[in-house]
Amino acid sequence: MESLTALRQGSGFLEARVLAQLLLALFQTEVWVEGKERVPQGPLLVVSNHRSFLDAPVLITGLERPIRFACHYYLSQVPLLREVAFALGCIPLQQGSGPQLAFFRQAQATLAAGGGVGIFPEGAEQITRETSPQELGRFQPGFAHLALAAGVDPLPILPVAVWAQHEWRGMDIPMAFFRWFDPTEPRFQQAGGHPVVIYRQVVVRVGSPLWVEGARRYTCRQERLQVIQELTAAAREQVRLGLVER
Template structure:
């Protein structure tokens, strides 16, 4: 089953493509804590400031990871093909339930694969931010972890910290509105920042394990666990961004 998913999503070439993209933009990647990356099913959560985040994480963690990507990427020629070759799973248009994404993500996890989510959504990547700035995490990844049916399932918080970066010319928001007029962030005036990493550190946190005992049928207990997982994952990423690094 996993082999079929890999073939359908371009997985066999995902790591090679990630390396090509990083080479194209002359991005150097260092990894701290790689020994903490579990084998088997894996749910990666990370901060998100650049279009290079998915390739950086795929290359840095050295395994295929199917990242959730914005709907508009599935509509833009060439970008769509690159995203699919990386194994990305496009989200549905609008703010409704992401049922198609959840189905594909659950199938990938059940087959022993990796799924990646940027819990900040598009908020940080669509405005000017500093390398250590971190937005609030949306709890969708925690909902997925509890619904996945994989026991136990590790949630792996990872911080992507740019030691050196440069900013290319902004892309007018009108371009993005053309492909997704429903996205409120694309209604902003001005442009979409384009952050390109030169030197980036991938800091792997400690896995948060979700098992059968944590999947209570009590709604209140599940909501409490979702809040705790969301806060714990964000705190690990925040700490990863706060530490200084010397090469």
């Protein structure tokens, strides 16, 4: 049974990786990776900055690991985008800002099976407005909550910076288009458009894993919140350093 599960996971990853590579070839995106030797084997929680719809394909290709990324609710509703997201193995978030119980269940199951989960802690903040390649938004702590609740011991959180050296801006998509699919997202209520950022040359900089071990899970609420804040700050700092020009 375990070998069958591994075979299915491997097959799914190959399909996702082939699609990721095809998307990068379609948009003529070149990817370089720094620090690939830091990518652990086994269960893995990847956190990264997020400015383009190409971030997931870039990371799946660059890290060479099966990674199921959390994706915004509207991606699971828009035709074509939905099929691409599911083929990449993405796990859609639920509509609205309530508890993401379905995502957490799928993410925990993926980690327990030895796979990788990817989260963009900035949420929709950076991808829905014009930003520079080195700009980094606030990190939401959801990934740290997941790490402590995952039941995988030890679990590495891997901070990764996606730094675009050269990119192209397509025509913005009106926010009203996305509002039609997800009327609960506050950012889709804004005027203007959703930027379309297409990477031409991008560097993936892998940080040092932040290991979450069993002793950190069984603390009182105050200590647990402190650990979550520390993990969130440490992951963001590593991503920030990865976006610094060298």
